Amino acid sequence: MDEALRELYQEVILDHYRHPRNFGKLDDEARSVLGNNPLCGDRIEVHVRVRDGRVEAVGFEGTGCAISTASASMMTEAVKGKPIEEALAIAKTFHDMVMEGAPGEELGTLAVFHGVREYPSRIKCATLGWHALRAALEQSQQVVTTEADG
Amino acid sequence: MNGSHQAERTSRKYDVEEVRAQFPALAGKVRGKPLIYLDNGATTQKPKAVIEAIERLYADGYGNVHRGLHELSERTTQAYERARVRIAAFLNARDAREVIFTRGATEAINLVARSFVAPRLEQGDEVLITEMEHHSNIVPWQLVCEEKQAKLVVAPVADDGELDIAVFEALLSDRTRFAAFTHVSNVLGTVNPVGQLVRLCHHRGVPVLVDGAQAAPRLRVDVQEFDADFYALSGHKMYGPTGIGALYGKRDLLAEMPPYQGGGEMILEVKWSGTTFQEPPSRFEAGTPNIEGAIGLAAAVDFLEELGMDAIESHERAVAARGVELLAGMPRVRILGMPHERAGAISFSIEDVHPHDVAAILDGDGIAVRAGHHCAQPLMERFGVPATVRASVGIYNTEREMDALAQGLRKVLEVFP
Numbered sequence: 001m002d003e004a005l006r007e008l009y010q011e012v013i014l015d016h017y018r019h020p021r022n023f024g025k026l027d028d029e030a031r032s033v034l035g036n037n038p039l040c041g042d043r044i045e046v047h048v049r050v051r052d053g054r055v056e057a058v059g060f061e062g063t064g065c066a067i068s069t070a071s072a073s074m075m076t077e078a079v080k081g082k083p084i085e086e087a088l089a090i091a092k093t094f095h096d097m098v099m100e101g102a103p104g105e106e107l108g109t110l111a112v113f114h115g116v117r118e119y120p121s122r123i124k125c126a127t128l129g130w131h132a133l134r135a136a137l138e139q140s141q142q143v144v145t146t147e148a149d150g
Numbered sequence: 151m152n153g154s155h156q157a158e159r160t161s162r163k164y165d166v167e168e169v170r171a172q173f174p175a176l177a178g179k180v181r182g183k184p185l186i187y188l189d190n191g192a193t194t195q196k197p198k199a200v201i202e203a204i205e206r207l208y209a210d211g212y213g214n215v216h217r218g219l220h221e222l223s224e225r226t227t228q229a230y231e232r233a234r235v236r237i238a239a240f241l242n243a244r245d246a247r248e249v250i251f252t253r254g255a256t257e258a259i260n261l262v263a264r265s266f267v268a269p270r271l272e273q274g275d276e277v278l279i280t281e282m283e284h285h286s287n288i289v290p291w292q293l294v295c296e297e298k299q300a301k302l303v304v305a306p307v308a309d310d311g312e313l314d315i316a317v318f319e320a321l322l323s324d325r326t327r328f329a330a331f332t333h334v335s336n337v338l339g340t341v342n343p344v345g346q347l348v349r350l351c352h353h354r355g356v357p358v359l360v361d362g363a364q365a366a367p368r369l370r371v372d373v374q375e376f377d378a379d380f381y382a383l384s385g386h387k388m389y390g391p392t393g394i395g396a397l398y399g400k401r402d403l404l405a406e407m408p409p410y411q412g413g414g415e416m417i418l419e420v421k422w423s424g425t426t427f428q429e430p431p432s433r434f435e436a437g438t439p440n441i442e443g444a445i446g447l448a449a450a451v452d453f454l455e456e457l458g459m460d461a462i463e464s465h466e467r468a469v470a471a472r473g474v475e476l477l478a479g480m481p482r483v484r485i486l487g488m489p490h491e492r493a494g495a496i497s498f499s500i501e502d503v504h505p506h507d508v509a510a511i512l513d514g515d516g517i518a519v520r521a522g523h524h525c526a527q528p529l530m531e532r533f534g535v536p537a538t539v540r541a542s543v544g545i546y547n548t549e550r551e552m553d554a555l556a557q558g559l560r561k562v563l564e565v566f567p
Binding site: 004039042043064122125 | 181504505507511514521522530537566
């Protein structure tokens with residue numbers, strides 16, 4: 001397998017795909033947003049419970065490829081317990097990394113998604129859960145689609 | 151017209167390397183690897199003959215059709231109408247006037263839904279389709295049924311990917327006003343018994359549209375033998391240009407249909423008091439048509455007939471059979487449907503691996519397949535999968551490429567143990 005592909009399917013991504021973290025629903029208090037990628041049929045629903053300006057709990061459900069599942073799984077770990085502004089800032093840094101090729105060093109393990117940029121059709125997989133998270137935190141929409149990507 | 155169909159029967163030996171040499175794109179590389187193109191169900195590569203026909207049209211002087219009295223317009227009109235005659239012969243239509251150029255199979259189906267079916271539908275009437283249809287042969291009927299408060303009835307597909315003919319027949323009721331089904335499934339590769347299905351419908355007095363988008367590039371189509379009332383095809387799926395397709399319609403049916411769109415070309419006389427329309431096919435070709443598309447499509451048809459549709463069918467069948475054999479022997483691979491007769495497509499899934507990831511890893515080896523719902527979401531739902539991988543065979547694929555596909559899939563199993 002070539003280098004770019006090896007970078008795309010790093011062990012940490014495969015691990016989160018096989019054993020997604022924070023997988024499941026939260027209680028009724030949680031805000032939920034469905035992320036839909038009509039191109040491939042991937043659907044990832046993100047649930048967040050916000051208390052005192054913080055992401056107190058976060059979970060996700062749905063079916064998706066290794067990239068979209070692992071990205072959502074790692075996202076939940078990255079934003080759990082963070083103030084809303086900080087969670088949104090992480091989302092922005094992640095977005096800039098996969099969309100614009102920004103280095104994203106401050107993202108820690110999430111930087112493994114840097115290689116996704118080599119595969120334009122997979123960028124939407126990597127950002128699917130993040131779109132849903134942002135909509136949930138901003139309380140802007142109930143359903144988001146990757147086709148709105150700029 | 152029968153001449154070309156007769157000539158095909160004396161086909162020479164099929165030389166796939168000679169066929170490949172006609173396709174410049176196949177010589178290209180993808181991600182540094184030789185291209186293995188197995189996405190022919192989505193669209194096809196173009197042979198030199200098609201590329202050159204379009205280039206010649208533009209380079210040699212081009213005019214609008216059916217309008218000017220000058221040499222260029224006359225020459226272009228002749229080439230455009232000759233293209234119609236070629237498509238008619240390819241489908242074995244009785245008359246070239248039974249062929250309408252459209253933007254594709256989708257527009258052909260919409261044209262029939264609007265101009266033929268909608269005026270005949272009343273509340274409570276039924277339109278019969280099948281579970282294996284492409285969205286293009288579902289949504290136009292949903293729209294027209296909703297508008298007329300008619301019912302869309304769906305004939306089921308069995309686990310092996312075949313239509314249940316007895317159920318199909320039983321679903322034809324006193325209220326059925328129209329039936330539409332695909333000749334070849336774009337997902338399962340199933341070849342439907344078109345002649346038999348048409349007979350069942352006609353026995354009940356139900357007119358029929360056959361979606362030939364997947365069949366026209368790979369099987370002999372004879373609309374007279376099938377007795378289909380309408381037959382739709384798509385240019386870019388049969389080695390022709392994008393943005394062109396054709397609708398075959400029986401002459402007496404077309405004659406009684408109102409226009410689909412209004413504009414130039416389709417009118418006889420325009421007055422403020424009202425407009426009179428041309429006879430078919432012009433009545434259904436509003437505006438300046440896709441001239442280079444029609445001419446390119448005719449070149450594609452010439453190319454296919456030169457190879458011989460029977461020879462193409464048996465070549466593709468051998469390649470697909472090799473693919474099925476290899477995939478069926480692999481662990482964790484599940485092939486969707488095992489139809490009695492298969493043309494083109496092999497859809498499959500791999501346990502614990504998402505189709506998108508399969509396609510990405512294959513792409514790394516220069517192998518182009520489709521991953522997704524293939525514009526057939528109801529069929530995906532019927533088989534209980536959100537998406538599949540589809541390898542679809544074309545005239546230039548080889549059994550060796552099937553071996554490479556299997557090799558690529560072994561790599562997928564390594565990455566996702």
